[in-house]
Amino acid sequence: MAEKTEKPEKREKSKDTSAGGADLSRKTMLIDKADGVMTITLNRPEKLNAFTMQMARDWFEVLDEADGDDDVRAIIVTGAGRGFCAGADLSSGGATFDPSHASEEAGG
Numbered sequence: 049m050a051e052k053t054e055k056p057e058k059r060e061k062s063k064d065t066s067a068g069g070a071d072l073s074r075k076t077m078l079i080d081k082a083d084g085v086m087t088i089t090l091n092r093p094e095k096l097n098a099f100t101m102q103m104a105r106d107w108f109e110v111l112d113e114a115d116g117d118d119d120v121r122a123i124i125v126t127g128a129g130r131g132f133c134a135g136a137d138l139s140s141g142g143a144t145f146d147p148s149h150a151s152e153e154a155g156g
Contacts, residue, residue, distance in 0.1 A: 093127070
């Protein structure tokens with residue numbers, strides 16, 4: 049009889065206890081911190097995690113937080129869904145790199 053192997057437990061999003069339990073996740077990425085490792089998951093799987101101006105803002109905020117947190121010793125970057133990152137999200141056409149459209153794009 050074959051042994052049944054257990055699947056690893058899914059970890060819930062961690063809370064940053066050094067910031068009073070504040071959720072570190074952003075609109076476009078999920079953040080997990082455990083054992084000195086911060087995992088950043090790009091979270092637009094329906095768009096293959098194509099990068100937007102909002103993601104750039106979120107990215108720099110998260111990196112700034114990691115830089116100021118002495119408990120973070122390593123950072124892993126991954127993507128939700130079937131693709132890591134398709135590159136820049138060009139669906140906005142000429143407004144793709146216009147920062148004033150960042151809040152509009154965050155939802156989709």
